[in-house]
Amino acid sequence: MTATDDRGAQRVARGDDRLTPFNRAGVLNAADVHVARRVAALSGAPVDDDVLLATALAVRAVRTGSTCVELDSIAEIAPVVADAEPLQWPDPTALRDAVASSHLVLGCPSGPLRPLALADSDDGPLLYLRKYFRQEQSIRTILDARAAGRPEVDAQILAAALDTAFGDGDTGGYDRQRAAAALAATSWTTVLAGGPGTGKTYTVARILAVMEALFDGDLRIGLCAPTGRAAAQLQTAIGEYRREHQTLRSEPAAVTVHRLLGSRPDGTFLRGSANRLPFDVVVVDETSMLPVTMMCRLLESLRSDTRLILVGDPHQLVSVEAGAVLADLVDRDPSTGASAELPQAFADVTDLPTADFDVAEQASLARGVITLRRGHRYGDRIGEIAEAVNTGDADRVLELIGHGPDTTHPVRLIDLDDADAVRGEAVGWAGALRSAALAGDARAAVTALRGHRVLCAHRDGPYGVGGWSRTVTGWITDDLGGPPAGVGWYAGEPLLVTANDRAQGVYNGDSGVVIVDPEGDGTSLAAVFERGHEIKKLHPSQLADAVPVYAMTIHRSQGSQFATVTVVLPPPDAELLTRELLYTAITRAEREVTIIGTPDALRAAVARRVARASGLRTNLVEVGPR
Ligand SMILES: Nc1ncnc2c1ncn2[C@@H]1O[C@H](COP(=O)(O)OP(=O)(O)OP(=O)(O)O)[C@@H](O)[C@H]1O
Numbered sequence: 001m002t003a004t005d006d007r008g009a010q011r012v013a014r015g016d017d018r019l020t021p022f023n024r025a026g027v028l029n030a031a032d033v034h035v036a037r038r039v040a041a042l043s044g045a046p047v048d049d050d051v052l053l054a055t056a057l058a059v060r061a062v063r064t065g066s067t068c069v070e071l072d073s074i075a076e077i078a079p080v081v082a083d084a085e086p087l088q089w090p091d092p093t094a095l096r097d098a099v100a101s102s103h104l105v106l107g108c109p110s111g112p113l114r115p116l117a118l119a120d121s122d123d124g125p126l127l128y129l130r131k132y133f134r135q136e137q138s139i140r141t142i143l144d145a146r147a148a149g150r151p152e153v154d155a156q157i158l159a160a161a162l163d164t165a166f167g168d169g170d171t172g173g174y175d176r177q178r179a180a181a182a183l184a185a186t187s188w189t190t191v192l193a194g195g196p197g198t199g200k201t202y203t204v205a206r207i208l209a210v211m212e213a214l215f216d217g218d219l220r221i222g223l224c225a226p227t228g229r230a231a232a233q234l235q236t237a238i239g240e241y242r243r244e245h246q247t248l249r250s251e252p253a254a255v256t257v258h259r260l261l262g263s264r265p266d267g268t269f270l271r272g273s274a275n276r277l278p279f280d281v282v283v284v285d286e287t288s289m290l291p292v293t294m295m296c297r298l299l300e301s302l303r304s305d306t307r308l309i310l311v312g313d314p315h316q317l318v319s320v321e322a323g324a325v326l327a328d329l330v331d332r333d334p335s336t337g338a339s340a341e342l343p344q345a346f347a348d349v350t351d352l353p354t355a356d357f358d359v360a361e362q363a364s365l366a367r368g369v370i371t372l373r374r375g376h377r378y379g380d381r382i383g384e385i386a387e388a389v390n391t392g393d394a395d396r397v398l399e400l401i402g403h404g405p406d407t408t409h410p411v412r413l414i415d416l417d418d419a420d421a422v423r424g425e426a427v428g429w430a431g432a433l434r435s436a437a438l439a440g441d442a443r444a445a446v447t448a449l450r451g452h453r454v455l456c457a458h459r460d461g462p463y464g465v466g467g468w469s470r471t472v473t474g475w476i477t478d479d480l481g482g483p484p485a486g487v488g489w490y491a492g493e494p495l496l497v498t499a500n501d502r503a504q505g506v507y508n509g510d511s512g513v514v515i516v517d518p519e520g521d522g523t524s525l526a527a528v529f530e531r532g533h534e535i536k537k538l539h540p541s542q543l544a545d546a547v548p549v550y551a552m553t554i555h556r557s558q559g560s561q562f563a564t565v566t567v568v569l570p571p572p573d574a575e576l577l578t579r580e581l582l583y584t585a586i587t588r589a590e591r592e593v594t595i596i597g598t599p600d601a602l603r604a605a606v607a608r609r610v611a612r613a614s615g616l617r618t619n620l621v622e623v624g625p626r
Contacts, residue, residue: 072124121620161213197377205241229507292323434492441516569597573605
């Protein structure tokens with residue numbers, strides 16, 4: 001039985017044990033407590049109080065996106081609450097030893113149950129729910145085995161293919177995109193990292209062309225992404241490259257990772273170690289959003305002679321489920337796994353100027369990780385600020401941005417009381433949308449749609465999407481007049497798709513706009529969506545799940561780009577306010593960003609990282625019987 005207390009945490013009404021004060025303090029929620037008690041009960045023998053607490057913390061870890069709990073830092077988990085009774089945390093060393101000798105780790109009297117796994121690592125002891133330990137181990141083992149060998153590649157064919165694909169290269173410095181393609185061609189696993197607009201998709205298209213040359217035109221390609229929308233975007237970009245450059249024999253279809261693996265309604269998958277994917281190369285876009293469970297399934301389904309290219313931005317918001325595998329692979333301690341040398345064929349076709357690749361980066365390259373650095377989309381100032389956010393330098397962020405509503409700086413910070421300063425921009429955006437929509441000009445309408453967006457951390461509350469949507473629609477109604485009374489969709493209304501609809505080819509997170517149908521009778525409406533250089537047109541009634549969008553969450557905005565954005569920051573103590581959130585929000589803009597918030601909120605965002613414990617970055621050894 002549970003109840004919700006005034007701090008929003010679910011309190012367990014029944015039972016009083018070691019978990020109760022942690023539940024009252026909001027560290028553990030009801031599910032953490034119930035699962036830990038159930039696991040202890042099923043074990044068939046008494047469980048030490050502190051081990052029960054550790055079990056609940058391992059459940060909590062997965063709920064909050066980690067794969068394990070770092071036992072040495074458990075006392076840092078508790079939110080600091082003034083005047084509250086301090087929580088009695090166990091001593092970490094004693095706790096490790098108690099867990100190590102517990103039957104939850106060693107084996108239970110009631111049967112072969114070993115629900116927990118404990119490992120000693122460079123980050124101290126890590127406690128896992130065993131399922132996640134197994135998945136990490138599987139990822140580690142497969143990646144290490146793949147890193148131990150290299151595909152055989154003819155350096156001459158590779159050099160010629162790189163020259164064809166990249167021509168004179170990325171003008172303005174060393175061509176990392178070409179180096180990335182050389183690395184992908186000469187490694188079984190490549191991580192292609194980089195911020196928005198650094199040309200990851202541009203590079204992937206060329207990597208495929210290079211690979212096709214290596215395979216003499218007979219290349220089987222698997223393209224996928226964690227979400228339907230990201231997959232559709234990847235497919236559009238590759239398709240356009242193929243048409244423009246008359247390359248790639250057939251157009252590869254991009255699908256979600258679930259679909260690629262043949263997900264079945266009962267939660268199982270067609271693909272696995274006994275039925276592997278039939279591809280020569282598999283590309284995963286937006287890998288930062290891929291949880292550990294899916295990464296494990298994907299790796300287990302790959303043949304050892306399939307090249308895998310993981311593409312993404314490790315600084316962006318991570319998957320909602322447990323794991324931050326892309327960031328883990330980019331940050332992996334160089335001493336972990338198989339010791340790697342750069343492949344000979346790569347060295348044969350690529351110069352690595354030490355001015356561009358320091359020792360640490362050369363070590364990353366040997367592990368198949370390359371980061372693109374030159375932004376091709378947004379202004380230098382936004383890039384510089386994003387970089388300062390990533391390095392945690394709040395002083396530099398505050399120094400680089402403009403302060404107050406009157407500044408013309410491309411990135412400015414204004415107070416909530418001055419929020420009217422963004423009114424002109426929001427109304428201008430709505431005006432441009434309306435005129436293009438009424439003229440039935442689909443291209444102008446989708447371009448206008450990308451002109452501006454208000455982004456919020458939360459869905460609800462004074463800093464959330466709900467409140468800000470009302471504010472923006474209020475401004476628009478006052479300045480431009482309201483929508484026609486008594487109609488559903490109207491011309492000029494921006495909309496957001498909220499569920500995947502493969503039949504119609506629209507996906508959760510797609511933004512479109514309602515226009516007067518240029519092929520209609522002048523009164524009928526159409527909803528239009530941008531697909532690269534093409535436009536997708538639907539009748540509004542074909543959209544089962546879509547809502548008007550005048551503001552959206554930063555989470556939803558991942559993968560989208562707007563000319564200007566307004567970012568509404570919550571107060572400094574909001575848990576959601578993190579470095580990754582701020583980085584993702586700022587880098588949605590091509591030209592200008594207005595941040596509504598205080599310097600303190602900005603500092604808090606830069607300081608707070610999405611903390612995801614995982615054993616993938618470090619060396620570790622399991623404790624107890626295998
Ligand atoms: N070397 C280059 N020369 C010219 N244009 C480039 C180059 N690299 C990338 N671009 C252009 O920059 C823009 C952004 O590239 P791309 O979409 O590939 O970046 P991205 O890293 O995939 O971004 P996101 O993560 O936001 O999807 C595109 O218009 C692309 O054509």
